[in-house]
Amino acid sequence: MNKNFGETIHLDLRSGVPIYLQIIEQIKQQFAAGKLKPGDQLPTVRALALELRVNFNTIARAYRILDEAGVISTQQGRGTYILEMPPPEMIENIRHEAVEALTQRYLTDAARLGVSPEELTKLLRAAPTRQDQAADWQPVMDDNSNPDH
């Protein structure tokens, strides 16, 4: 099950952004980016809480909201899984949100470091483009493991 999933979540306790929102955003991003696929099991609320050094209720809150948003399926006593058949129009939606959240966080993080948006655009152009590795993917709905029915 995504052994060290926790390491892929990066919290900024000083950003002022609630922890549960940061978790929601990043899970959505990973889903939109294809790192999390339908059927994948997420860590238990307690396991992830332990890794992130946060109360497990905070994880549970993030999971509950993602569940209501139709991204994941939480099942008492069983675990939480990425939904098998997310509404197709939601995927593009989530993708947009993910990009926006990513940009927003990039901006605020950079601002905290004292870098202006203008400098950032320069940096972006200067930076070696790494599109090659991840460019094209399509949300694949394969049906292997099947948590819910």
Added chain:
Amino acid sequence: MNKNFGETIHLDLRSGVPIYLQIIEQIKQQFAAGKLKPGDQLPTVRALALELRVNFNTIARAYRILDEAGVISTQQGRGTYILEMPPPEMIENIRHEAVEALTQRYLTDAARLGVSPEELTKLLRAAPTRQDQAADWQPVMDDNSNPDH
């Protein structure tokens, strides 16, 4: 957590100096004197307010200002902690590396989402600038090091 921290704060209500300023000064002094070390948890706003017999909003005000000054880190629902502050001569170094890492991660994440660097520059210009909140100095510390557990 600094059991009787309140006893180390001495208020002079007749001095004409605002209470919140007296608290700020004394916390800064204790930090400079090494009595308060990075990672130390300060009393809650209510606990300290009780000890000092003042309104807890006054404590909150002092904490907020110390937070903006980069001395402490206040986290809703968690508590307030003395910040880890990087040595001044390292700041520039760290800052540079941090910005680069930030940019690199932004690019790869975005690429994973199927967004081209050209689009990103547009997004950056379009995005609502939130620089206001991120003030003047550069904390640059990672989160796991300080407050909790």
Added chain:
DNA sequence: ATAGGAATTGTATCATTGTATGATTGTACT
């Protein structure tokens, strides 16, 4: 194979923490 209890999972509820906003108080200056 199966009944039953332990272990593991998410849930519900309330306590504790800092935050936001506006009212009240006090002080200085006309």
Added chain:
DNA sequence: AGTACAATCATACAATGATACAATTCCTAT
């Protein structure tokens, strides 16, 4: 007195934490 402003207080709220609970799975003794 009246006005203006800063400091403090009161109240409601949002985020996180602690604890007890319910649903499911897993394992073991029979």
